[in-house]
Amino acid sequence: MSTSQPERAVARTQVIMQSTLALAQESGYAKLSIEAVAARAGVGKHTIYRRWPSKGLLFLDSLLSLNEPVLDFPDTGDVLADLRQQTYAAVDLLANPPWGPLYQSLVGEAQHDPAVAAGLSERFIRPQTDRTVARLKSAQDQGQVAPDFDLDLVMAILSGPLYFRLLITQEPMTHDYVDRIFEALFAGLSPRG
Amino acid sequence: MSTSQPERAVARTQVIMQSTLALAQESGYAKLSIEAVAARAGVGKHTIYRRWPSKGLLFLDSLLSLNEPVLDFPDTGDVLADLRQQTYAAVDLLANPPWGPLYQSLVGEAQHDPAVAAGLSERFIRPQTDRTVARLKSAQDQGQVAPDFDLDLVMAILSGPLYFRLLITQEPMTHDYVDRIFEALFAGLSPRG
Amino acid sequence: MSTSQPERAVARTQVIMQSTLALAQESGYAKLSIEAVAARAGVGKHTIYRRWPSKGLLFLDSLLSLNEPVLDFPDTGDVLADLRQQTYAAVDLLANPPWGPLYQSLVGEAQHDPAVAAGLSERFIRPQTDRTVARLKSAQDQGQVAPDFDLDLVMAILSGPLYFRLLITQEPMTHDYVDRIFEALFAGLSPRG
Amino acid sequence: MSTSQPERAVARTQVIMQSTLALAQESGYAKLSIEAVAARAGVGKHTIYRRWPSKGLLFLDSLLSLNEPVLDFPDTGDVLADLRQQTYAAVDLLANPPWGPLYQSLVGEAQHDPAVAAGLSERFIRPQTDRTVARLKSAQDQGQVAPDFDLDLVMAILSGPLYFRLLITQEPMTHDYVDRIFEALFAGLSPRG
DNA sequence: GCTTAACCGAGACGGTACGTCCTGTCTTTCG
DNA sequence: CGAAAGACAGGACGTACCGTCTCGGTTAAGC
Incomplete structure (x- = not known):
């Protein structure tokens, strides 16, 4: 070989x-x-x-x-902790040089060049998505996640807010931001009883 | 004058x-x-x-x-319905020419040019955010929204998933997608009782 | 103006x-x-x-x-002396830098590029030819040149040997060479009586 | 062998x-x-x-x-007829494809590249010259050519006008042109008695 | 007849220059 | 006088060849 x-x-x-x-x-x-x-x-x-x-x-x-091992999804048994840990890792990557600014540029270029968009999507986003969905699926089977939760949306819901900050408001991103997002998501918008 | x-x-x-x-x-x-x-x-x-x-x-x-009146935030008294309506409107705008592709390019350019990022943020995103937050604040005061919900995150949480689709996966966006996002957000990820 | x-x-x-x-x-x-x-x-x-x-x-x-005043055709009344003088001048130009090597290159380029050939012919050769022919015509009228001599050939006959040396054998050119050419031309190839 | x-x-x-x-x-x-x-x-x-x-x-x-047998110098005993025939042959070659344009290019290249000039001179011009001079020498010995005619100039005088036309004016070349050149050369420029 | 060296096609490689396009600045000309 | 028109220096584009250089895969000569 x-x-x-x-x-x-x-x-x-x-x-x-x-x-x-x-x-x-x-x-x-x-x-x-x-x-x-x-x-x-x-x-x-x-x-x-x-x-x-x-x-x-x-x-x-x-x-x-550069393929940093961003994507090594932890599996400690506690899916929420794992998700949060994974999101911390993503933030650590996106918020700091060299990855952060470079990746931001890459996403920018993807808006002008379909080939870049396709490559980005297939080679970076998809594998990450697949791993995340698989991890959640296994958690769902164990009853840690609501059985009717739409797993395909998890990336959009969890990383969407990160991308919003990275690309749109371009404010710094911190673990605290992740915590607040998680809290809001799990507490829900609805009024409390 | x-x-x-x-x-x-x-x-x-x-x-x-x-x-x-x-x-x-x-x-x-x-x-x-x-x-x-x-x-x-x-x-x-x-x-x-x-x-x-x-x-x-x-x-x-x-x-x-082009300033289409996207941003006219409805106020029917039902804050969830209003949010959803507003999100539908955003999707209608982003998913179709001419706005969609042009706006996508603009966000792309914002990644390369800080002046564009600043302008985009201040002149397009902030007003929208301000209006949304104000609407939710009023709803919160009326008890329609959990009192400790972090209103500053609402744009990130609600439009983050839209941007993720527009910019990252670049798949088509529909009202159905909005519905699924809302459902997931309000149902929550946690296991049901 | x-x-x-x-x-x-x-x-x-x-x-x-x-x-x-x-x-x-x-x-x-x-x-x-x-x-x-x-x-x-x-x-x-x-x-x-x-x-x-x-x-x-x-x-x-x-x-x-660079337009050196090569072409100022002398008119002393003696057409042969004038022709010889003119040819000396041409040789002085062609045999020495800067004109010589540059002109040689130009003629070389004219063989590859018709536009150069046309420009060379019309802007450099033709005026020279016209002046030479006019001078000889006047000499012919005065009986200094055989009345049936084909004036259109004079450039070919007189400068042809110079170009042969410049371009083909690429040997140095001297006044002596001009003298020998003139002598041969006027003596003629035919056997003497 | x-x-x-x-x-x-x-x-x-x-x-x-x-x-x-x-x-x-x-x-x-x-x-x-x-x-x-x-x-x-x-x-x-x-x-x-x-x-x-x-x-x-x-x-x-x-x-x-391609080495067409251009150079086979005829020897009919009449040196002038032979020279004219030889010149006709040269014109036939130079005036027509494929030789004409290719040879013109070669001479052009020789102006830019000394190695080509040397090769052209030694391998094509010199043999031709040698043969022509030898033929004339023999004619001279037989009294068909003036005894003091400078044989080394014959190529320059005879083919110079051809090269002038091929390379400088780039007009078509014909047997008639050869005839006019010969006539002019042998009649001489001088006034008739 | 089998090796072994040379030759060969293919084409990668560092370069140089091509002729085009666009940038942001500057003249010039015209209405 | 201000704007169109476009000249200008500069820089990058993507392409074409240069002449040199591997790379395997034949030849064909010498052992």
Whole structure:
């Protein structure tokens, strides 16, 4: 079992992605250019175009190559605690460099480039969703979650407020914010008896 | 009391904004250029630069000039019904051209340009939030909403899931989606007694 | 009476042509690039493309802008002496920098680019030919030249051997070479009586 | 006695040269590229670089490989008739495809690339010159040519006017042009007695 | 006849330049 | 006098070739 790619090619791919991330952190995604990445990586432009069709997809790959173990969903038996822990982890990631600003740029680019949107959705969001839903399904089977709760919505409901803060109000995000969201969600909006 | 702006200047401003929207709808925000807007509007580039410092802010102004009366918050006395109605209206706006795609692009641009983010936040999001919070406050005073519910979170909780769909999964949005969100939110995740 | 061109534009045109000549002399026409000319002239590439459609025509204009007074045809009354003098002048020009090598390159380029060939022919060769033919016509009228001599051929016959040396054998050209050519031409190939 | 080259290598060399000529005829020398030749010939680029150091020399070799028997100098005993016949043959070659345009390009390239100039001179011009001079020398010995005629100039004087037309004015060349040149040369410019 | 070295196609690679587009600033011209 | 028109320097785009360089997969020569 071996990669069909020569090592040289793999090495270059990684140099390019690292240069991309470095430049994006230094100057921001808006000023990122393939020309600059090529220069920084000591690589011809064509070597980049051979691998990626657009700046957006290069950036997507580069960011995902950081692949921090965000998604290792804990399973302590207490589903609520696990969800909260998972959400803390997400906030820790999104609220801090390097991930936070880069990811924000990526989502921004996804609004202009459907290919980026698709990649983001399939390669980052979907796996996360699948794992979360699976964890909740198992909790639901054990009676820890209301049996008719619409699991497909869990990502929208739980991470929606995070994205709202990250993308729309662009205020800092903290564990406290997560706590308040959880409290509000579980207490419910309805008047108390 | 009179406008200090001569009518001609106002007219030009509007022609520019209309051209901006037309081009954005035809070719997408990514291909929008000040050069093209100037040509389309029959205006010198300088006339645009005199009014707006960047493409993003021109686009923000242009989009807000469409100012559809989205935000007229209903007050029927039933706060839940009102919220749902308001959310339907938001979905109707976001799910359809021209607003939907344009607004999506605007939020995308806000991720790259802090000035756009600030403008979006202050001129579009905040007023909406203020009105929503005021409506809920009044409902809270009347006991229709739990007294310790954190009103500042209502936008994040209610519109977060909409933005998640608009920006992240980019799936179509329907009234049914709103209903499911409301149901989940009010039923709660916790197991039923 | 004034040029319709603003002075600034004229100035830039000249800077570009001077840079073109400087680079061509330093590195040779083969290595001349519009990119390098633009950099050297402190000018955007578009400013060059706005004026010239191709490297060849830029070079043609640049070379002709040197417009040394080669072509001032002498008229001493002795047409043969005048022709010889004129040919000496041509050789002095072609055999020495800067004209010689640059002109050689120009003729080379004319073989690849019909627009250059046309420009060279009409703007450099034709005027020279016209003047030479006119001078000979007047000499012919005065009986200094055989009445049935085909004047249209004079350039081909007189400068042809020069071009053969410049372009084909690429050997150095001297006044002595001119003398030998004249001698051979006037002595004729035929056997002597 | 056998070629040290394996047949395969020879065959490849010829395929490359044929592809070169085919491309040059189709698109012109200016658009000829080693990349395109390699693709057309079904050959790796390195196989071309192994054989020729530059596009110009590849083209020179390719053109000379056509080696039409231009140079078979007739010897009928009448040196003037022979010269004229030889010149007709040269004109027939230069005035028509494929040789004409290709040879014109070659001379053009020789102005930019000294190696091509040297090759052209030594491999094409010199043999022709040698043969012509030898023929005239023999004629001179027989008294058909003036004994003091400078034989070294014959190529310059006879073919110079042809090159002037081919390269400079780029007008069509005909036997009639040759006749007029010959007439002018032998009649002489001087006034008649 | 089997190895082993050379040759070969294919094409990746770092570069350079192309010709185009757009930016944001600046003249110039016209109404 | 102010706006259109567009020239301008600059920078990036995506493409085409350059000449060099791996890479496997044939040839074909020497043992």
